[in-house]
Amino acid sequence: MSIKGTRRQFLKTAGALGAVSTVPMIGCGAAPKVVVIGGGFGGATAAKYVKWFGPEIDVTLIEPNKTYTTCPFSNLVLGGVRSLASITHDFVPMAEDHGVHVVQDLVVAVEHRKKMVKTQGGKTLAYDHLIVSPGIDFRFETIEGYDATVAETIPHAWKAGPQTALLRKQLEAMKDGGTVIIAPPPNPFRCPPGPYERASMIAHYLKRHKPKSKILILDAKDKFSKKGLFTEGWKSQYPGLIEWVPASKDGRVLRVDAKAMTVHTEFESHKGDVINIIPAQTAGKIAHTAALTNQFGWCPVKFDTFESTILDNIHVLGDASIATKMPKSGNAANTQAKVCAAAVVAVLRGETPSVPTTSNTCYSLITPNYGISVTAVYRVSAKGYTPVAGAGGLSPMGEGAKFHELEARYARGWYANTAKDIWG
Amino acid sequence: MRTHQPFRFGLILAAALAVAVPTVSAEAASKVARADLIASNCFNCHGFEGESIGVIDGLHDMSAKALVKKMNEFRSGAKPSTIMKRIAKGYTADEIQAMGRYFESLDNK
Numbered sequence: 150m151s152i153k154g155t156r157r158q159f160l161k162t163a164g165a166l167g168a169v170s171t172v173p174m175i176g177c178g179a180a181p182k183v184v185v186i187g188g189g190f191g192g193a194t195a196a197k198y199v200k201w202f203g204p205e206i207d208v209t210l211i212e213p214n215k216t217y218t219t220c221p222f223s224n225l226v227l228g229g230v231r232s233l234a235s236i237t238h239d240f241v242p243m244a245e246d247h248g249v250h251v252v253q254d255l256v257v258a259v260e261h262r263k264k265m266v267k268t269q270g271g272k273t274l275a276y277d278h279l280i281v282s283p284g285i286d287f288r289f290e291t292i293e294g295y296d297a298t299v300a301e302t303i304p305h306a307w308k309a310g311p312q313t314a315l316l317r318k319q320l321e322a323m324k325d326g327g328t329v330i331i332a333p334p335p336n337p338f339r340c341p342p343g344p345y346e347r348a349s350m351i352a353h354y355l356k357r358h359k360p361k362s363k364i365l366i367l368d369a370k371d372k373f374s375k376k377g378l379f380t381e382g383w384k385s386q387y388p389g390l391i392e393w394v395p396a397s398k399d400g401r402v403l404r405v406d407a408k409a410m411t412v413h414t415e416f417e418s419h420k421g422d423v424i425n426i427i428p429a430q431t432a433g434k435i436a437h438t439a440a441l442t443n444q445f446g447w448c449p450v451k452f453d454t455f456e457s458t459i460l461d462n463i464h465v466l467g468d469a470s471i472a473t474k475m476p477k478s479g480n481a482a483n484t485q486a487k488v489c490a491a492a493v494v495a496v497l498r499g500e501t502p503s504v505p506t507t508s509n510t511c512y513s514l515i516t517p518n519y520g521i522s523v524t525a526v527y528r529v530s531a532k533g534y535t536p537v538a539g540a541g542g543l544s545p546m547g548e549g550a551k552f553h554e555l556e557a558r559y560a561r562g563w564y565a566n567t568a569k570d571i572w573g
Numbered sequence: 574m575r576t577h578q579p580f581r582f583g584l585i586l587a588a589a590l591a592v593a594v595p596t597v598s599a600e601a602a603s604k605v606a607r608a609d610l611i612a613s614n615c616f617n618c619h620g621f622e623g624e625s626i627g628v629i630d631g632l633h634d635m636s637a638k639a640l641v642k643k644m645n646e647f648r649s650g651a652k653p654s655t656i657m658k659r660i661a662k663g664y665t666a667d668e669i670q671a672m673g674r675y676f677e678s679l680d681n682k
Contacts (some may be wrong), residue, residue, distance in 0.1 A: 468575040484617075485609060487613045506614070506664070524659050524660055540661075544655070559628070562625070562627035562628040564631035566621070566626060
């Protein structure tokens with residue numbers, strides 16, 4: 150075997166050696182099994198990186214869809230600057246280049262005592278460690294008149310794919326002079342700056358194609374991520390186009406009337422030509438089914454390994470987990486998955502997991518050429534993840550076009566490399 | 574994916590050949606994982622194993638010395654940046670050294 154071989158070649162060679170070693174060996178049992186639920190930012194990263202850190206481990210990724218469409222950059226699809234295809238990724242490299250078994254199925258039950266999962270398709274898979282990265286589900290019950298069926302006409306578009314396409318289609322069909330209502334959720338929720346980037350990208354489209362139109366943001370909160378930077382950008386790029394109404398000024402949407410295309414706050418009603426309701430959120434369904442959630446609907450974890458504090462040998466990553474100061478973002482899920490993968494490999498090798506340092510970098514686009522960012526490096530303690538003081542933070546206020554143009558370029562660079570890091 | 578780490582490669586080889594070789598050194602494995610884990614924070618923007626496919630510079634062909642120097646220049650502001658100053662200030666000198674060692678170990682120089 151050439152020491153200059155590629156990792157891909159190596160995996161194949163290791164696989165061949167593995168086949169030989171299926172004969173029972175003294176002091177070396179069958180390969181330990183890791184099962185990963187969910188092929189998004191957390192799950193796909195975890196599957197790939199368990200193999201990367203521990204090629205001897207048998208890894209299976211279970212994901213119900215053939216492809217994964219990312220929420221990051223889905224606002225660019227709404228703005229007409231990216232296609233859905235360009236933010237949709239398959240699992241072929243996962244299987245062919247990284248040696249992960251990919252199963253297209255839905256996990257319907259976790260049998261913790263037996264260390265097994267059961268799928269809708271009737272499969273039973275045994276694991277030594279289970280990694281659960283189910284993302285979010287919606288608490289439709291928090292808004293009267295809104296549910297999964299109504300979402301077919303008034304989209305949330307907070308899971309990317311058909312919902313994104315639907316909202317884009319509605320924006321294209323809207324008359325010039327129309328009102329687009331965006332109703333962001335209360336904390337905590339997936340992608341804190343996301344609703345405001347969405348408003349920006351829709352504004353980019355309206356400014357060019359339907360300049361008499363307006364965006365009304367009816368918020369369940371009084372402040373939001375990167376608020377100063379968004380406000381500065383909206384003022385210079387879209388004067389008068391975007392109105393933001395905080396919860397304290399009666400912004401919170403309580404009821405939706407889909408037939409009348411109106412939304413109701415405590416004291417007022419607003420008519421929209423296109424309405425985007427982003428409901429309050431909770432951990433993805435399987436986290437609830439498997440009893441991994443606390444009374445608030447999210448999953449408590451040990452911070453150094455992302456192992457559930459409720460059930461042993463089950464790890465929860467990404468939006469569904471409680472990672473203290475780390476936001477519910479794709480980048481955070483990705484870095485958490487690497488920590489979790491390294492810890493699982495260490496434990497399976499009988500070692501102590503190393504102390505993690507994680508990071509999050511989050512770009513938002515105000516126009517395709519105007520980017521802003523927030524970043525942090527996190528250290529872990531008994532209290533959880535805390536950003537390093539004096540580091541990280543927001544893009545400075547008052548920067549010129551050159552700075553924001555560079556941040557927009559780096560946002561695209563981040564997307565390309567992050568997608569490859571996960572699904573490539 | 575053209576690169577791999579020689580020392581990790583050796584480790585994997587040992588693991589794969591566990592038929593003949595009793596155990597992998599636990600200590601060595603942990604040390605490797607720590608450097609890898611720290612460096613993997615860089616991959617989001619700079620590419621998997623430091624190989625960038627976008628507009629952001631790759632890191633796979635950097636020496637440890639060059640990486641440490643650059644990170645220190647970002648920290649001090651001697652080298653202007655949009656985001657790297659904010660990021661570089663978050664890591665300890667040891668962590669930056671570990672990142673440097675990781676990228677230097679890639680066998681594509």
